[in-house]
Amino acid sequence: xxxxxxxxxxxxxxxxxxxxxxxxxxxxxxxxxxxxxxxxxxxxxxxxxxxxxxxxxxxxxxxxxxxxxxxxxxxxxxxxxxxxxxxxxxxxxxxxxxxxxxxxxxxxxxxxxxxxxxxxxxxxxxxxxxxxxxxxxxxxxxxxxxxxxxxxxxxxxxxxxxxxxxxxxxxxxxxxxxxxxxxxxxxxxxxxxxxxxxxxxxxxxxxxxxxxxxxxxxxxxxxxxxxxxxxxxxxxxxxxxxxxxxxxxxxxxxxxxxxxxxxxxxxxxxxxxxxxxxxxxxxxxxxxxxxxxxxxxxxxxxxxxxxxxxxxxxxxxxxxxxxxxxxxxxxxxxxxxxxxxxxxxxxxxxxxxxxxxxxxxxxxxxxxxxxxxxxxxxxxxxxxxxxxxxxxxxxxxxxxxxxxxxxxxxxxxxxxxxxxxxxxxxxxxxxxxxxxxxxxxxxxxxxxxxxxxxxxxxxxxxxxxxxxxxxxxxxxxxxxxxxxxxxxxxxxxxxxxxxxxxxxxxxxxxxxxxxxxxxxxxxxxxxxxxxxxxxxxxxxxxxxxxxxxxxxxxxxxxxxxxxxxxxxxxxxxxxxxxxxxxxxxxxxxxxxxx
Numbered sequence: 001x002x003x004x005x006x007x008x009x010x011x012x013x014x015x016x017x018x019x020x021x022x023x024x025x026x027x028x029x030x031x032x033x034x035x036x037x038x039x040x041x042x043x044x045x046x047x048x049x050x051x052x053x054x055x056x057x058x059x060x061x062x063x064x065x066x067x068x069x070x071x072x073x074x075x076x077x078x079x080x081x082x083x084x085x086x087x088x089x090x091x092x093x094x095x096x097x098x099x100x101x102x103x104x105x106x107x108x109x110x111x112x113x114x115x116x117x118x119x120x121x122x123x124x125x126x127x128x129x130x131x132x133x134x135x136x137x138x139x140x141x142x143x144x145x146x147x148x149x150x151x152x153x154x155x156x157x158x159x160x161x162x163x164x165x166x167x168x169x170x171x172x173x174x175x176x177x178x179x180x181x182x183x184x185x186x187x188x189x190x191x192x193x194x195x196x197x198x199x200x201x202x203x204x205x206x207x208x209x210x211x212x213x214x215x216x217x218x219x220x221x222x223x224x225x226x227x228x229x230x231x232x233x234x235x236x237x238x239x240x241x242x243x244x245x246x247x248x249x250x251x252x253x254x255x256x257x258x259x260x261x262x263x264x265x266x267x268x269x270x271x272x273x274x275x276x277x278x279x280x281x282x283x284x285x286x287x288x289x290x291x292x293x294x295x296x297x298x299x300x301x302x303x304x305x306x307x308x309x310x311x312x313x314x315x316x317x318x319x320x321x322x323x324x325x326x327x328x329x330x331x332x333x334x335x336x337x338x339x340x341x342x343x344x345x346x347x348x349x350x351x352x353x354x355x356x357x358x359x360x361x362x363x364x365x366x367x368x369x370x371x372x373x374x375x376x377x378x379x380x381x382x383x384x385x386x387x388x389x390x391x392x393x394x395x396x397x398x399x400x401x402x403x404x405x406x407x408x409x410x411x412x413x414x415x416x417x418x419x420x421x422x423x424x425x426x427x428x429x430x431x432x433x434x435x436x437x438x439x440x441x442x443x444x445x446x447x448x449x450x451x452x453x454x455x456x457x458x459x460x461x462x463x464x465x466x467x468x469x470x471x472x473x474x475x476x477x478x479x480x481x482x483x484x485x486x487x488x489x490x491x492x493x494x495x496x497x498x499x500x501x502x503x504x505x506x507x508x509x510x511x512x513x514x515x516x517x518x519x520x521x522x523x524x525x526x527x528x529x530x531x532x533x534x535x536x537x538x539x540x541x542x543x544x545x546x547x548x549x550x551x552x553x554x555x556x557x558x559x560x561x562x563x564x565x566x567x568x569x570x571x572x573x574x575x576x577x578x579x580x581x582x583x584x585x586x587x588x589x590x591x592x593x594x
Contacts, residue, residue, distance in 0.1 A: 050309045057239060057305045058266065064233050064242050065267035065298040071229050072222065072296065073271055073278065079111045080276040084192035084208045087119070092194060092206035094124035097133070097151055104135040105150060113221035115187070115213050118157065121206035132158035157182060161189055161209060169193070172201040175276060177291075179214070186214040190275045210275065217273075218294075222246060223255040226296075230257055239308060245297040254294070258301055265297035266305065362394035389438050396439070418461035418547050425458055425465075425497050425568060426451050426490045432469045433488065443477055443484075450489040455497045458568040460548055465566075468544045471537040472501040472564045479562070480505035496550065496567040504561040513554050517542040541566070 087100055097119075104117040116136035122129055134154035160180045168176045176191045191209035195201045226244050233242065243258035245265065272278060273292040300308055369387040433449060440447055476486045483504040490499050508516060517538050538552075541564075545552045549569050556562035 053239075053309045054305050057300070057308060061242065061266040061298050061300075061305075064230075064244075065269050065296060067233070068226060068229050068244060068298065069269035069271055069296055072225060075111070075113075075225055076274065077276050079107055079114050079117075079210050080190070080192070082110070083107045083117060083210065084190070084276075087208045089194040089206065092119060092121045092123075092208065095119065095121045095128050095133075095206075097128070101135060101150055108135065108137060113212055113217050114210050115216075116154070116157070116211045118154065118161065118191075118209040118211070119206070120162070120209075123205060132161060157211065160187075161191070164189070165191060165193070165204065165207065169201075169204050174201075175280060176207075177274060182211065188212040188214055188217070188273065188275070212275065218246075218248070218254045226255065227257060240300045240303060242298055243301055245299075247295050247297065249293045264302055264304065265299035267298045269296045270294070271296065362398045365394045366391050366398075390442065393438050393442055396435075418464055418544075420459040420461050420548070422457040422571075423460050423462055423465075424455070425460070425499060426455055428460070428462060428465055429469055429488060429490050429499055432466050432473065436470065436473055439477070440486075445477060445480070445484050445486055448485070448487045450487065450491075452491060455490055455492050456570050458497045459571050460568060461544075464544045464547070465568075468541045468566060469499060469501070471541050472566070475537060475564075476501055476503040476505070476562075479503065483561070492570070493567070495570055497570055498565050498567050500563055500565040502561060502563040507558040507560050508554065508556040508562055509558055513556060516554070517552070 083103055087103060091099055100119055108114060108117065116134050118132055118134050120130070120132050131153050132155075133151045134157060135150045136154075160182055164178050164180065165176055168178070174193055176189075176193055178189055180187060180189060189209060189211055191207045193201075193204050194206045196203045196205045223246065226246065230242065230244060243256065245253060245257070246255040247253050270293055273294055369391050373384060373387055430449070433447060439445075473486065473488075480486070480503045485504055487502040488499070489502070490497075492498070542552050545566055545568075550567045553565040553567060554562060555565075
C-alpha cells in the first residue's frame with residue numbers, strides 16, 4: 001500500500017510531463033474540434049457549400065499554376081546549376097576533358113531540351129586551346145574526335161558564339177545570354193564566363209556554354225513537361241480537370257492541354273525564357289538584350305469557377321476537401337510547436353554539454369601545468385614562463401566563459417545595465433588585442449590592426465564593449481580553419497564608429513547568418529565536429545550593441561571567411577551616464593546582415 005501511494009503520483013507526474021502524450025492530446029483536440037464543426041456545417045445551405053467549392057477550385061488552380069511555373073523554371077535552370085556552375089574554373093584552366101565529358105553527357109540525358117554543351121579555354125593542351133569543343137546529341141564525325149570520345153570542334157557554333165561573347169565581355173558579367181541562328185534555326189545560347197581576374201573581369205580565359213533550339217523547346221519539351229506535371233496533379237472528384245496553356249510574348253498560343261482552344265483562364269504565371277535562376281538576371285549580360293517572356297495559363301476549359309460551382313450538387317465532396325485542409329493545418333501547427341519545443345530542449349542540452357566541456361578542458365590544463373611547476377620538473381626558466389602563460393591564458397578562457405554566462409543571465413532577466421561614457425574605440429580595441437596577445441601567440445595567429453584615421457569618441461561601457469570585441473576575436477580564432485590571419489579595423493562609417501573583425505576561415509552560409517545571434521545557436525555544420533562553444537558569445541554581442549544604440553553586421557561567404565562589424569553611433573547630443581538592456585526575459589534573436 002505504501003509503495004502504491006509512493007509510485008502513484010510519480011507515474012501520474014510522468015504522464016503529465018511526457019512530451020509525446022501532450023503532443024497526442026493536442027493533436028486529438030486539433031482534429032476533433034474541426035471535425036465537429038464540419039459535421040455541423042454539412043447541414044448548411046447550398047450557398048455555403050458553393051462558396052466553399054469556389055475556394056477549393058481557386059486554390060487548386062493557384063497551386064497548379066505555381067507548381068507548373070516552378071517545375072518549368074527548375075527544369076530550365078538545372079543545366080546552369082548542374083553543368084555551368086559545376087564545371088569549375090579549375091577544370092577548364094587547363095582543360096580537363098575526361099572529367100568534363102561525363103558531366104556533359106549526364107546532363108544531356110537529364111535535360112532533354114539542351115542540344116549541346118560547349119567548353120572553350122585559353123589554357124590547356126595546345127591542341128585544344130582557343131577551340132570551341134562540343135558535346136551534343138549526335139555522335140562526332142570521324143576525324144573530329146578529341147581525346148574524349150564525344151568531344152569535337154564545332155566550327156559552325158564557334159562562328160556564332162565566339163564573336164558574340166567578345167562583344168558582351170565589355171559588360172563584365174559572369175552570365176552571358178543571347179539568341180542567334182545556328183544551322184538556320186533560332187537558338188538560345190548561354191555561357192558562364194571565367195576571367196583572368198574575377199575582380200576586374202577584363203579578359204575571358206574560359207567559358208562553359210549551352211545551346212537550346214527555340215522551336216523544339218516551345219513545341220516539344222515544354223509541352224511534354226506540362227503534360228507530365230498535369231498527370232500528377234489530382235483534381236477533386238466531380239469537378240472538370242484543369243487545363244494549361246502556354247503563350248509567348250506575342251500572345252501566340254504555343255500549347256494547350258485540352259481538346260478545345262480555350263482562351264479563358266483562372267491563373268497566369270509569367271516566366272522569362274532563361275536557363276538560370278531568375279534572381280541572377282541582374283548579373284547576366286547585356287541588360288538591354290530582349291528576353292522572351294512566356295506565360296503559363298491554368299483554368300477549367302471555357303468554364304468559369306462560378307459556373308462550375310453553380311452546377312455542383314455534391315456537398316459532401318466539398319466538405320471532405322475542407323476537412324482535409326483543416327486537418328492538415330491542425331497537424332502542421334501542432335507539429336511545428338512540438339518541433340520547436342524539442343529543438344529548444346536539444347539546444348539547452350547542448351549548452352550544458354558545451355559548458356561542461358569548456359570548463360573541463362582549461363581546468364585540466366591548469367591543473368597539469370600547475371602540478372608540473374609545483375613538482376619542479378622544469379629544466380629552464382623559459383619553459384616555466386611558457387607554462388605560466390598557458391595557465392594565465394586558460395584562466396582567461398574560464399573567466400570569459402563565466403562572464404558570458406553571468407552576463408547572459410542578467411540579459412535574460414533584463415538586469416544588465418551599461419554605464420557609458422565617452423571613450424576612444426581605437427584605444428579600447430587596442431587594449432583587447434594586447435590582452436589576447438598571448439592567445440594569439442600560442443595559436444600562431446597573426447593579427448593586423450588598421451586605423452587609417454582618427455575616430456570620434458563614442459559613448460560606451462568599456463567592460464561590455466571589450467567583452468564583445470573579445471568574443472568576436474575568440475570566434476575568429478575558433479573558426480579560422482587553416483588560416484592564421486585576423487584583421488581588425490577601426491574606422492568611421494557615416495554616423496557610426498565601427499570595429500570590424502575579419503577572418504579567412506570557414507565562413508557562414510547566408511541562410512544561417514540571421515540565426516547565429518540567437519541564444520545557444522551554433523552553425524549546424526560545426527555543431528558536432530567543429531569548434532566547441534556554448535552558443536552565447538554572439539547573442540551577448542548583439543545584446544550589447546543594441547544596448548548601446550548600435551548594431552552588429554555580418555558579411556560572410558562559406559570557405560572565404562567572415563567579417564563582423566560593431567557599429568557604435570557617434571553622439572551628437574546629451575551624454576547619458578547609464579543605459580539599460582531593456583530586454584527583460586529574452587536574449588537577442590537577430591541582427592542586421594549585409
